[in-house]
Amino acid sequence: MQSFFRGPLTAGKLVVHRVLCVKMEIKLASVFLLACALTLLSTVHGKQRYENYGVYKVDITDAGQLTLLQGLESSPNGYTFLDYPSGVNSSVEVVIPPGDKNTVERLFKKHSIPSRLLTSNLQQILDKERPSRRKLEGFGWEDYYTLEEIYEWIDGMVAQYPSVLSVSTIGQTYEGRDMKVIKLSYKAGNVGIFIDANIHAREWITSATITWVLNELLTSEEPSVRFIAENYDWYIVPVANPDGFAYTHTTERLWRKTRTQHNLLCYGTDPNRNFNFQWNNGGTSTTPCSDTYSGTAPESEVEVSNLTTFIRSIAATVKLSLSIHSRGQYILFPFGYSNAPRAYNYQDLMQVGQRASVEIYKLYQKPYRVGTTADALYVASGISVDWAYAVGGIPLSYTYELRDQGEFGFILPAEQIVPNAEELLEGFVAMIDEARVLGYM
Numbered sequence: 001m002q003s004f005f006r007g008p009l010t011a012g013k014l015v016v017h018r019v020l021c022v023k024m025e026i027k028l029a030s031v032f033l034l035a036c037a038l039t040l041l042s043t044v045h046g047k048q049r050y051e052n053y054g055v056y057k058v059d060i061t062d063a064g065q066l067t068l069l070q071g072l073e074s075s076p077n078g079y080t081f082l083d084y085p086s087g088v089n090s091s092v093e094v095v096i097p098p099g100d101k102n103t104v105e106r107l108f109k110k111h112s113i114p115s116r117l118l119t120s121n122l123q124q125i126l127d128k129e130r131p132s133r134r135k136l137e138g139f140g141w142e143d144y145y146t147l148e149e150i151y152e153w154i155d156g157m158v159a160q161y162p163s164v165l166s167v168s169t170i171g172q173t174y175e176g177r178d179m180k181v182i183k184l185s186y187k188a189g190n191v192g193i194f195i196d197a198n199i200h201a202r203e204w205i206t207s208a209t210i211t212w213v214l215n216e217l218l219t220s221e222e223p224s225v226r227f228i229a230e231n232y233d234w235y236i237v238p239v240a241n242p243d244g245f246a247y248t249h250t251t252e253r254l255w256r257k258t259r260t261q262h263n264l265l266c267y268g269t270d271p272n273r274n275f276n277f278q279w280n281n282g283g284t285s286t287t288p289c290s291d292t293y294s295g296t297a298p299e300s301e302v303e304v305s306n307l308t309t310f311i312r313s314i315a316a317t318v319k320l321s322l323s324i325h326s327r328g329q330y331i332l333f334p335f336g337y338s339n340a341p342r343a344y345n346y347q348d349l350m351q352v353g354q355r356a357s358v359e360i361y362k363l364y365q366k367p368y369r370v371g372t373t374a375d376a377l378y379v380a381s382g383i384s385v386d387w388a389y390a391v392g393g394i395p396l397s398y399t400y401e402l403r404d405q406g407e408f409g410f411i412l413p414a415e416q417i418v419p420n421a422e423e424l425l426e427g428f429v430a431m432i433d434e435a436r437v438l439g440y441m
Helices: 011-032 034-045 063-073 098-110 122-126 147-160 204-219 223-230 242-250 302-317 346-364 373-377 384-390 414-437
Strands: 054-060 090-096 115-119 165-172 178-184 191-197 232-237 318-326 330-333 369-372 396-402
Touching: 054 063, 054 098, 063 090, 090 098, 115 122, 147 165, 147 178, 147 204, 147 242, 165 302, 178 204, 178 302, 191 204, 191 302, 204 223, 204 232, 204 242, 204 318, 204 396, 204 414, 223 232, 223 414, 232 302, 302 318, 302 384, 318 384, 318 414, 330 346, 330 373, 330 384, 346 369, 346 396, 346 414, 369 373, 384 396, 396 414
Parallel strands: 191 232, 191 318, 318 396, 330 369
Antiparallel strands: 054 090, 054 115, 165 178, 178 232, 330 396
């Protein structure tokens, strides 16, 4: 380092010097905050609460700020980034423990990082997520449910509709939980539709929404719903990340990844960065503590391997693949990786997605932006939608990012489950209809 900076000080050397200084600052900050990370380990045997935790919206305006924030996101410091700092001219939201608010605000000011405090007490928002008292009539869509409760409901529905509905296990998770897939089929020879939900653990609205949609496919008398229910085979994985999902219910509500242990402080891989197509080609992290850690290798996560093995077994008949996520209100299609080309049927993908967006908006005036993952949202690689399209050979592959656009984020109140699900079903009906017009289905 000393030899590099001998001689005239050029603009290039100044840039490198700034980046090196930022990296040193990150390391010092990580050491300083290690005690905070160790404190978080105490939540293993109890559910973490977020009293007086702040949520900041942060704008990234230059490369030095990006490097700093990526370092903070990848460190075991007790901060939770609700978005990955993927590039300049983007924004992220980050959850900060109460004891670190002043430190973080000084850090933002020092590096001229624009920020604003969205809430000074995250727990108050969490307390609004679920009703104070669950009704006694059993499973429904006025509350969020655990993995066991969802599986119990599915088994009950299979018993109630045995001629058209079945459930099977496609494998076990890292911690030994079953991964279940539901098949809804009214007749032989139908074209298939594949859906996964809750691959990101904290996105509770996704499994809640897709179980409501399944219930409608079974019970609705609406002609358009009956048509798509009875003329297509539906393969649904309601919780694609059971270990992480269970952890969000027992321990840490904002957990995103799987639960694979990498070292003392770092657990989990982002399963939606772990698929074996363009793996680690943008929008990922190679640091195990990061929420977008892509794993040690493609399909290093058994949950991802279970999914791809199952999809391969049905791919010959599947024409539409839908991965359900939250938040932001997007309908996304391939590709997401760095410098990706247009898909061969880009115009068709756009047309089908836009038709869904139009029909969704008519219901409750919620706008959904349509485009490739890289264009409309951010660069991301090793993602399920790209794998389903390029490797699985499914010509219409989409990611839905459900409500909302900022007020509640991942902590969407349960009272929004049904209207959100109604929108998604409208989107499904519209997509299938437009795909039929174009000759796909």
